[in-house]
Amino acid sequence: MRRVYLDHGATTPVHPEVIEAMVACMRDHFGNPSSVHSFGREAKKLLEDARSNVAKLIGARPEEIIFTSGGTEADNLAIFGVARAMRKKGNHIITSAIEHHAVLDACLALKKEGFEITVLPVDEYGMVKIEDLKAALRPETTLVTIMHANNEVGTIQPIQEITRIVKEHGAIMHTDAVQTAGKIPVDVNDLGVDLLSASSHKIYGPKGVGCLYIRKGTKLFPLTHGGGQERKRRPGTENLPGIVGFGKAAEIMTRDLPEETSRMTKLRNRLIEGLTAIPEVKLNGHSTDRLPINVNVSIRYIEGESLLLMLDMKGIAGSSGSACTSGSLDPSHVLLAMGIPHEIAHGSLRLTLGRDNSEADIDYVLQVVPEIIERLRAMSPLYDRKEAQTCTPIK
Amino acid sequence: MRRVYLDHGATTPVHPEVIEAMVACMRDHFGNPSSVHSFGREAKKLLEDARSNVAKLIGARPEEIIFTSGGTEADNLAIFGVARAMRKKGNHIITSAIEHHAVLDACLALKKEGFEITVLPVDEYGMVKIEDLKAALRPETTLVTIMHANNEVGTIQPIQEITRIVKEHGAIMHTDAVQTAGKIPVDVNDLGVDLLSASSHKIYGPKGVGCLYIRKGTKLFPLTHGGGQERKRRPGTENLPGIVGFGKAAEIMTRDLPEETSRMTKLRNRLIEGLTAIPEVKLNGHSTDRLPINVNVSIRYIEGESLLLMLDMKGIAGSSGSACTSGSLDPSHVLLAMGIPHEIAHGSLRLTLGRDNSEADIDYVLQVVPEIIERLRAMSPLYDRKEAQTCTPIK
Amino acid sequence: MYTDKVMDHFMNPRNVGEIEKPSGVGEVGNPTCGDIMRIYIDVEDDIIKDVKFKTFGCGAAIATSSICTELVIGKSIDEALKLTNEAVAEALDGLPPQKMHCSNLAADALHKAIADYKAKREDSKE
Amino acid sequence: MYTDKVMDHFMNPRNVGEIEKPSGVGEVGNPTCGDIMRIYIDVEDDIIKDVKFKTFGCGAAIATSSICTELVIGKSIDEALKLTNEAVAEALDGLPPQKMHCSNLAADALHKAIADYKAKREDSKE
């Protein structure tokens, strides 16, 4: 059966060159980077080479990169780290309603520690409004954390403008760039941010490794304590094979970015066009300020998990904001924050493109999806009601 | 040049079967275990198979294993997690003076949060004394964390007995088994502990992955917040290749443990005999309650880093408790806690054995080390003084 | 995640559709929570002659609806009333725990359809 | 970690040993902190004719001692007094930052040896 992976927003296949680099690291340079001997020094060199490659991907200096166990830890380290370090200065933090749970839940946990959290709303396209940010900033605001691009609907925020305002106000700016670093140009100095999270497994590197960019001079408490690794900001023996893999992935992404971005954008636009041509299928998110890999549509009258299962039987892998796929009771907080009603949010479908996708994949998807939608709608008690309303008898 | 790696206490080479399993995982099953589709389900299966293998290594049930980014995170999760979750019940924590920094520094950080910490002393062999523990327990003691075996001197604590006392008292017992799980028999039910930390890269698995065993019913706050992975105790996309590698390593260790333990013990005893035959070289740690892989000696009149460098030039990789090798100003807190004076602690040498070591390696080390010691002593102003005292002129 | 039986009933659902003049109709769930099941029954002499369903929901919701119709066709309404959500899940060789409460409502919809049938019968008797 | 030059001076240290009747001896450090350097000088007409050292310490401590002896043999004591720890580190193509303060004491030991020489000279003048 044809298999078409369209869930690159969830995770990506590991690039063969990345696997090769990791195997070489594990086979030939297994030392502990903290060790004095040659095994250790070889490992240390690999660690620092990877750091340079990751730094280059986001326009940072190597010494501003702290490796973590992924995007989640990077977000938590940034948010807890700055909030606690700056507590004497203020206890107010601003975030947005469409952040990843790694950011939102960290902020909620800080609330229990006595911090005040403002969650900015977004418009129907998933955009934070600058006026809302300006109105929310207070003298005691120490940290603003707003994601670069949303993982579900792909909306890209104007981080440069947001950061300018935040910095003018004297607060610290963090952005979760897990969905952007390696996919669109990201430069910490252009953006102006103080902290930026990235993750390896979204860009053809291994899972379980990420990084936090920390602008020189930014005060931050560590989340965990132990050895002196990573400038005492993140202790523990470094995940060397993972970091080497991340470094290689960053190198490849830096190299291929312009070409891949334009290829993805074309595929994305074809997919959006094809899907939104189906009746009562609507694009979610922004039409232009959007990740090149992201397609997200709402398909009325059907539920996301059953759609995914049927796609899966046809070899197509996607994801949905349906509650059934998240293990929670509510559908995607992102879609709800954009004002999309519950029942429509349940019927959302996210297809996220990657390096391995071809035009033929899009053809296949655009052939299969309408059939499945029809099939599920024929089973749906909501659809017949609607048909009845519009006076089109089903049988 | 012959290369003899004798720093398995710091990290181990990755077993070829482990590399193979990780490559297969990355090449063929790269999905996100949280995804609904077949890519995700395949990944989920690998995750749960690995969990079973790791559980088996320590006699636990799979659902009691939480994967972490290493031993350091497991220690921090256990200590912060329980301390904060039990804070209403009490704010007193007991640990020992020879713990790894991941435990000691986590406890020190808790002190800043208002907890009271008792650090138990150890005897000259690195043993915690049961009477000290009994005397330290208070009604408000919620957590006791004492390591199973020490990473520097290899002393194995009577965790079973310690745990019995702690549990009778109604406190929660954690042990850092990073140096024992996979090296000597470890069974969470025999030991009776509530929490146990282990790490993959000490047992021929990859770096950057570990686990915390959490006995069913043990209350614990998470350290980080985000997705619902690992029963909401440790969010973030799972380090699947790392976890698969850890699982494979655990499987191999479970299989080979008896054989390797007796082989290591023989090599260790030969090495100890050979080294302590050199004048003014003394074994550190316990002579029998000792990790089969651990040799630690103090070599008077010379400093550890220069010894390591000279060994390194001969292809031998070891480690030392010298301040110069740790980046701190003081020599090993473990050796100091055992009552070893500063200047002697600076001259400590740790050689830790592994699967790749042979009798011939020991022969080589026992040939090279005495020459190097002699060379460094000849340069040492302490040695000539001592010679002068004992009336043996140097020239 | 799902058993083979769930996947079979999901991919090849039995008795999808409506009954034109049903003896009873039962519906549970609502679009906000993500699952709606509507069950139509055709009853003759207190024996369920035919059942059809329409379901908006996840794989478990569709599969439980499907098997539920199979389980009760030909049964008396008294027997059908004994059918529990648990029994439906069991007939599918089990459901993932998180699906047991939110998506396993077919028996409830069936019971509602039977209640509807009984109510209508009472009405026509009066 | 260390430059080639450090490793060369560490593995092949120049002028290790003692001078039997030294013009001056200087010692810095103590065994507790992990580094001790003792430098012996032989001075004739205010010119350093010979230098020897004994060092207990890390690679950097031994290498700085070694190169320090090379740098001052044949120099006047005035010139030798101008030698700084920084210059010693530079002559080794640099040292790791954490070694700059704790293990880079050879110039200090040399200055002490010169002070010792001067003090002895004063004594003998009296």
Ligand SMILES: Cc1ncc(COP(=O)(O)O)c(C=O)c1O
């Ligand atoms: C926007 C965003 N932030 C954070 C994360 C978490 O990253 P990780 O999976 O590496 O923990 C993800 C992906 O899951 C994400 O898409």
Ligand SMILES: Cc1ncc(COP(=O)(O)O)c(C=O)c1O
């Ligand atoms: C006893 C002990 N605890 C904890 C750790 C930390 O484990 P990891 O390196 O996996 O963070 C180590 C090893 O460094 C150790 O030896």
